[in-house]
Amino acid sequence: MKDLKELKKIEQYADQCMKCGFCSFFCPVYQEERTETSVARGKNYLVKEILKGNQEFTKEMGDIIGLCLLCKRCVAMCPAKTQIDRVVVGARAQMVNEKGLGAIKNFAFRKVMSDRKAFGNYVKLAKAFQWLLPKTEGNIRHLPDFLKALGQGRNIPALADKFLREIVKPVYKPQNGEKPKMKVGYFMGCATDFMYPELGLKFIDFLTKRGIEVVVPESQSCCGAAMYFSGDFETGRLQAEKNIAAFKDVDYIVTACGTCSSTLKDYQKYLPDTEDQKKRFEEFEKKVKDSMEFIIDIMKVKPEELTLKKEFEGKAATWHDPCHLVRYQNIKDQPRAILKGLKGLKYVEMPNADLCCGMGGSFSVYHYDITKKIAGKKMDGIKSTGADIVVTACPGCMVNLTDNVLQNKMPQKVYHLLELVE
Ligand code: SF4
Numbered sequence: 543m544k545d546l547k548e549l550k551k552i553e554q555y556a557d558q559c560m561k562c563g564f565c566s567f568f569c570p571v572y573q574e575e576r577t578e579t580s581v582a583r584g585k586n587y588l589v590k591e592i593l594k595g596n597q598e599f600t601k602e603m604g605d606i607i608g609l610c611l612l613c614k615r616c617v618a619m620c621p622a623k624t625q626i627d628r629v630v631v632g633a634r635a636q637m638v639n640e641k642g643l644g645a646i647k648n649f650a651f652r653k654v655m656s657d658r659k660a661f662g663n664y665v666k667l668a669k670a671f672q673w674l675l676p677k678t679e680g681n682i683r684h685l686p687d688f689l690k691a692l693g694q695g696r697n698i699p700a701l702a703d704k705f706l707r708e709i710v711k712p713v714y715k716p717q718n719g720e721k722p723k724m725k726v727g728y729f730m731g732c733a734t735d736f737m738y739p740e741l742g743l744k745f746i747d748f749l750t751k752r753g754i755e756v757v758v759p760e761s762q763s764c765c766g767a768a769m770y771f772s773g774d775f776e777t778g779r780l781q782a783e784k785n786i787a788a789f790k791d792v793d794y795i796v797t798a799c800g801t802c803s804s805t806l807k808d809y810q811k812y813l814p815d816t817e818d819q820k821k822r823f824e825e826f827e828k829k830v831k832d833s834m835e836f837i838i839d840i841m842k843v844k845p846e847e848l849t850l851k852k853e854f855e856g857k858a859a860t861w862h863d864p865c866h867l868v869r870y871q872n873i874k875d876q877p878r879a880i881l882k883g884l885k886g887l888k889y890v891e892m893p894n895a896d897l898c899c900g901m902g903g904s905f906s907v908y909h910y911d912i913t914k915k916i917a918g919k920k921m922d923g924i925k926s927t928g929a930d931i932v933v934t935a936c937p938g939c940m941v942n943l944t945d946n947v948l949q950n951k952m953p954q955k956v957y958h959l960l961e962l963v964e
């Protein structure tokens with residue numbers, strides 16, 4: 543008898559599905575693929591068949607559970623509130639238990655990304671060769687078609703001259719020289735570290751200007767999103783334990799990456815193996831805050847008291863909701879409050895602002911054709927607003943939105959919200 547440990551944990555969620563098919567109207571992947579296996583109902587059915595012993599974890603099954611952005615649009619709209627993210631991630635974990643990770647993911651997750659120093663060294667090596675890639679615009683590089691897994695004409699931000707880890711200090715005291723109102727740990731995340739270090743420095747400056755002490759522990763590690771959303775719970779737990787240890791002496795853990803904040807908060811949801819681990823992951827979750835909620839809900843900053851940077855005066859801005867903010871953390875009002883409060887900026891809501899941009903982490907590596915079609919709808923929404931700039935709060939979305947704005951020859955530039963304020 544097979545040990546279906548990970549599937550047993552999520553059986554209750556698969557059982558919630560009443561097969562109504564309502565999710566098909568909202569699933570971005572189904573809207574492009576039109577196959578039953580691409581939508582939540584089909585995935586639930588197949589997982590239940592495995593649990594009944596009628597289906598094996600074949601390669602095709604692996605492809606089906608891989609074909610999901612984990613955007614949670616189906617979860618938000620499902621009348622039974624079926625938690626497909628848990629079903630899909632649980633099925634991936636079961637598959638890893640049975641079939642292993644495969645050579646590439648095994649090397650990437652367990653030998654590179656889980657070791658912060660090794661990860662930095664490998665990215666540095668890649669940086670030495672990035673001049674081979676043609677430039678598109680500004681600091682954007684163009685990945686040619688022959689780079690099959692990542693390429694297909696994709697535009698990505700160049701790796702920074704200096705990574706954030708190389709320029710950041712371990713401790714930043716409040717700029718007013720007074721006793722700190724609180725002490726927060728800054729979690730940088732890989733995209734900010736390697737591609738957007740100025741964003742990390744900006745956030746630290748924003749906090750210390752307002753009387754907060756910021757510490758940046760060197761022992762922090764990758765959040766683990768790539769690993770545990772791919773079903774590698776073992777490496778995910780390792781990342782969780784490293785990060786919990788790194789941030790043990792702070793009032794809050796803050797980050798300007800929507801995917802990182804959601805991933806850190808959700809250790810308790812996907813990863814605990816024991817009751818003790820669950821308790822510790824839950825305690826950790828309470829301290830994690832995304833930049834948007836931290837500024838509005840904890841710091842109680844009044845948006846109208848913030849100053850817009852001169853270069854954005856008179857511009858029209860539209861907001862893209864990252865899935866990991868709007869549906870994983872219910873953060874949607876805070877960024878809008880800031881954008882609407884900034885004097886000199888005009889805010890325009892885009893249609894379907896909460897539609898996934900199509901990135902989905904490694905989804906876009908394996909299914910870039912579908913990513914582009916989904917992003918095309920996002921681009922239509924942006925175009926209809928006539929906005930000058932697209933604003934969001936997740937570096938992952940920034941990468942994908944920038945790529946698609948360029949591919950569609952649109953005039954908009956993409957920014958993290960923190961980049962707009964003094
Ligand atoms: S996942 Fe929800 S919306 Fe989709 S078929 Fe099942 S019950 Fe209906």
Ligand code: SF4
Nearest residue numbers: 569610611613614616
């Ligand atoms: S999480 Fe998103 S991509 Fe996955 S089944 Fe649900 S709506 Fe579709």
